[in-house]
Amino acid sequence: MASSLLEGNEAIALGAFHSGCRFFAGYPITPATTIFNAMLRLLPPVGGVCLQGEDEIASIGYCLGASMAGLKVMTATSGPGMSLYSEHISFAIGSEIPIVIVDVQRLGPSTGSATRGADGDIQFLRWGNSGGLPVIVLAPVDVKDCYLLTIQAFNLAEELRCPVFIASHKEIGMTKEGLDMDALEMPKIKEREAPPAGKPFFPFEIPNGREVPYFLPIGDKILVRQTSSTHGPDGYITTDPIQIAESRARLKRKLDSAVDRISFYEAHIEDDADTLLLTYGVTARAAKDVFEERKADGKPVSLLVLKTLWPVPENLIREQTKDVKRVVVLEMNLGQYVREVKRVLPDKKVDFLGQMDGRLINPQQIHEVIIHV
């Protein structure tokens, strides 16, 4: 056995590189900067591009241009930068531009606490775009997830032509951990699909049986149009309400209909448990400790760790919680994802443990919430 000592941010960069990401642009911000640092070491020597933008708006704008020119792209920031990304996130959703966006969350609001973690952006990532159409948000727990989920994020971004967010966290991104990379089961790398040759190409045409348009890069022999305006299949602005309704519905449907196959999770269901801990991100580590301790003590609880937060894996949540009376949602904020859990499980008792002071939720707190409440 041979392990590498990696921090979460470095693992994200390595995952991106492995996926074929060859363009990165970012603006320095704690606690995401080390992703930029790693991409700067990885990309230029192999002919890739790593840029330091003049601000976050530019950084993601560079990425959108490069993505439309055919490269796999990624950017990384934290809460204040996510705020600036907003207009371009909306663009990437509406105009189907593949991009992986990493949010190494820090405690907000606003500049908040640069070196303290939180899960403060979980609803922001979902709703921080104009138009309110769905997005994909993956949430790593540890360094291994940072690596593997980044690869999955690229696969989803390329396959579904959409932004995919990685909701990391200061205490994941900047925490170092040993990882045996040779022991990992690697996902297959996916690419954008080019249209079949010999047929006229319309950049946003949806062939039968697909929900996603084929992709050709700007710079191809065939002309490609990209626009942030509401467009028809030909990539020109449209005012036709039927076309508009169809394309908006499709943008929603292409993600909603994929949810069951893109829902990453870890579940530990105990037959005798009447409580299930539901969590994500760094808190899953403490929750797993609690799960193991209680199992060993003969007072088991079940555990569901969500690694896909959006679209909400509703079927998964219903299925995994069907045998418990009570669900306890743990997250490092004052109550965000618990709203979704309550929505999905209207007939269950859903309790909540949140904390937003920069400290991790510790196993003792989780034990207490299981016993009391």
Added chain:
Amino acid sequence: MSSLLNESRPPVFCPGCSHERITQALDRCFQNMGLQGDQVVIVSDIGCSGLFDTYFHTHAFHGLHGRALTYATGLKLAQPELKVVVTMGDGGLGIGGAHLLSACRRNLDLTLLILNNFNFGMTGGQFSATTPPEALVASGFLNQLESPMDVCQVACSAGAPYVTRCSSYRKDLPEVLEAAIRFEGFSLIDMWGLCPGRYTKKNKLTPKIIEEALGDLPTLEGPVKENLREEYGRHYRELASREKPAPPPLKVEARFRPPEPSRQEVLILGRAGQKVITAGETLCLAGLSAGLGVTQKNEYDITVLRGPSISELILSPERIGYTGINRANVVVAIGQEGVDRRRALFDHLDGGSFVIRAQGVDIPPSKGRVQTVDFKGQGVKIQDWALASLSVMAKLDKVITLEMLQSALKIRFKGKDLVSTVDLMGRVQVGDGFQSR
């Protein structure tokens, strides 16, 4: 060559709009250059300049207000062979100011056409960054309060190597455009024109007045001598090609037996500049060399060489979940700031906890066994106390052994740093009351 105009989408500018002339001149320029549609991408901003991409049979990219230069940059770096032409109004100039400055400084081979008609046409004639204070616009008196910006001067100051200021009515506009597109580097043309839909309804402006106004300004046409330099994309690729490929993550073989069979928690309480994080990493590498799972969680403030620096380290043969420390096996107290930040922790120490205290650091009373080490007296510099503490631990077989530490040092340090660190480790004395190995 044939026209690249999109015959199915003729321009829909207001009658008399100078954008129409620019559209025709740009098409003439493309023809003169012999460009095919697939060799060009038009990146258009927002407002009437944002219509340009639809009028041409070229690649097209239309995005958000003021951001056209950012997409253009990504496109050009990804597809260096493409001719990238950006159309932007005086509105985009204002909202995208940071991107303009950056493009000037960077000198990537893009051509920026500023369709400067002194107001926001599409939204109703509000004032822009170039509206004269005396103009009557839809922003009431607000434009009287601000100075219009001379974008050409700004661009020159920011390092643009190619700046032309001209009237949209110049007869040789196709040639002016061609020269800018042919220039290898960032080129900008500030084209003054008329907005008959809004601006000239209340303000007298004619091609002749524009001509006269331009005549009163210093001529700017083409290369800016003092700003001529290497093109960014070419330069980027040249410098990048000299970079060595990043080595893959280093793999640490499990070769040793750890001194303790169980989970060990180590807390280093120091201050910024004491290489607390480096020492923590070294401890983790030592753990990996014994096949242990390791985690390192750090805490520090945003200041760089001031404030507390704390590293929480766990080495364990079992899966490590929660990365915080509850009951430390070893506490390394080498900086007052770190100790003060975690004073409460000392209440939880028991007889099994071992505290390495640097002489001079005050620690709260606790049940832990305290070993005071006079690092200073031993001639160890304060920035090396964290690393020196690892040596103390290894010499006492606490958490790591000497062979684990030595192996970790060889991974973490190279060359002179390795020599000096190994030397440091050898010099450190554990102190009274303990048998040193």
